[in-house]
Amino acid sequence: MKKILLSLVALVCAVVMVKAEVTFAYEAGAELHSTYIWRGTYIGGLSLQPSVSVGYEGEHTMFDFNVWGNVGASNWFFDKSTKLVPEIDITATFTVHHLNVGFIHYYYCDGSNFFSWQEINKVYQEDNSSSTEVFVGFNFKEFNDKAGAYINWYTTVAGRDGRQLDDGTVKRAYSSYLELGYEIEFERIGMSFDANIAFSPWASEDIYGNEKFAVQCLSLRVEKEWAWDACSLTLFAQGMMNPSAMNKNNVFIKKGGDKTEQTLNGTIGLGIWF
Numbered sequence: 001m002k003k004i005l006l007s008l009v010a011l012v013c014a015v016v017m018v019k020a021e022v023t024f025a026y027e028a029g030a031e032l033h034s035t036y037i038w039r040g041t042y043i044g045g046l047s048l049q050p051s052v053s054v055g056y057e058g059e060h061t062m063f064d065f066n067v068w069g070n071v072g073a074s075n076w077f078f079d080k081s082t083k084l085v086p087e088i089d090i091t092a093t094f095t096v097h098h099l100n101v102g103f104i105h106y107y108y109c110d111g112s113n114f115f116s117w118q119e120i121n122k123v124y125q126e127d128n129s130s131s132t133e134v135f136v137g138f139n140f141k142e143f144n145d146k147a148g149a150y151i152n153w154y155t156t157v158a159g160r161d162g163r164q165l166d167d168g169t170v171k172r173a174y175s176s177y178l179e180l181g182y183e184i185e186f187e188r189i190g191m192s193f194d195a196n197i198a199f200s201p202w203a204s205e206d207i208y209g210n211e212k213f214a215v216q217c218l219s220l221r222v223e224k225e226w227a228w229d230a231c232s233l234t235l236f237a238q239g240m241m242n243p244s245a246m247n248k249n250n251v252f253i254k255k256g257g258d259k260t261e262q263t264l265n266g267t268i269g270l271g272i273w274f
Contacts, residue, residue, distance in 0.1 A: 006145040022058040029273035031234075036072050037267055039177060039208070040217030040242035044085075047072025053079065085109060093207075100137040100152075103262040106130060106159070131159030131207070147184035153177070162206050175204035177216065194221040200244070214244040234271040239264075 030050040035046035036043040048071050055064040065108040070087040086109040093102035108129045133156045141148025181196030198209040198217040208216055222237040241264050259265075 002107075013158065018136050022056040022061075025053075025055050025057045025062075025064070027053045027273060029231075029271060031184070031236075031269050031271035033072075033267045033269040034208045035265065035267040036070060037238070037265045040219070040240050040244070042262060042265050043207075044070075045073040056061070060097050060217045062093075064091075064093045064095075064167055066091040066093070090111070096123055098139050098143070103132060103134045104154070129160055131156050131161055133157060145185075146187070147182070149180070149182045152179040154179075156207060160206055161204075163203055164205065173202075173204050173206065175207040176201050177208070179217075190225045190227070192223045192225070194223075195219065216244050217242055231272060234273070235269075236271065237266070237268045239266040242264075 015228050028051070029049060033047045033049060035045060036047040036049075049069065051066060051067040051068045053064055055062065058216055066089075068089040068091065070089075088107045088109065089109075090105045091102060093100055106129075111198070133154045135152060135154040137150065137152035139148065139150040141150060156175045161173050161175050164170050164172045177198055178196040178201060179196055181194060183194040185192040185193060196217070196219050196221075197215065200210050200214045200216045202213060205211070208214070210216070218241045219238065221236060223236040226233045243263070
């Protein structure tokens with residue numbers, strides 16, 4: 001099955017490159033975050049997140065292959081409980097006009113298998129933290145360049161993603177994440193604003209921690225960019241609120257302990273891109 005999918009992707013890319021003039025595209029850089037937050041949930045403290053992308057751009061199509069990493073502390077206290085668990089995410093995105101489709105593979109360097117394709121109801125590995133999700137999205141911003149809405153849907157299809165049923169059996173939850181957002185850019189001052197709301201549409205015990213439909217994230221990101229010929233520098237701040245955590249009687253800001261339980265999270269940081 002995997003070979004068939006890879007062959008189809010290669011065939012589509014080859015046809016597109018023959019029929020349209022394409023150019024090679026790449027980007028590399030890194031961001032330094034005061035806090036690592038993922039989809040409304042606190043993941044860790046101070047984090048360095050490098051990223052490399054290669055692909056091609058055509059008149060109406062684009063293919064992008066990205067390798068993203070995270071190296072950071074599990075908390076800000078740097079006590080005996082602090083862990084440094086690197087993460088590697090691999091993303092492939094194919095764009096036709098304004099429609100994006102692709103996959104993301106998440107791997108935590110904690111001794112887990114890099115890939116885990118077993119059916120969850122046959123082999124459920126408690127110590128495996130890697131997972132793979134597919135996504136589809138549409139970006140209305142492409143019609144305007146300066147501002148526009150976007151919608152993205154992500155569903156986990158492999159790796160750790162279990163849901164325990166009433167009879168005690170564990171089956172794949174197909175954990176999903178629906179994101180609705182709006183982004184606007186102000187070129188004169190080099191600033192952009194990105195606001196979004198996201199939902200977990202059904203039970204997702206392993207990934208999002210909800211037992212039914214839940215609003216998972218309310219987010220606002222503000223970014224200032226300084227661009228030169230060789231590189232660009234960004235300064236950003238992002239705030240996130242997880243209303244799903246409020247339903248569990250968790251606090252807005254938790255002092256010490258497990259910050260994944262807190263409702264309100266935020267990060268500030270710097271990025272450099274070439």
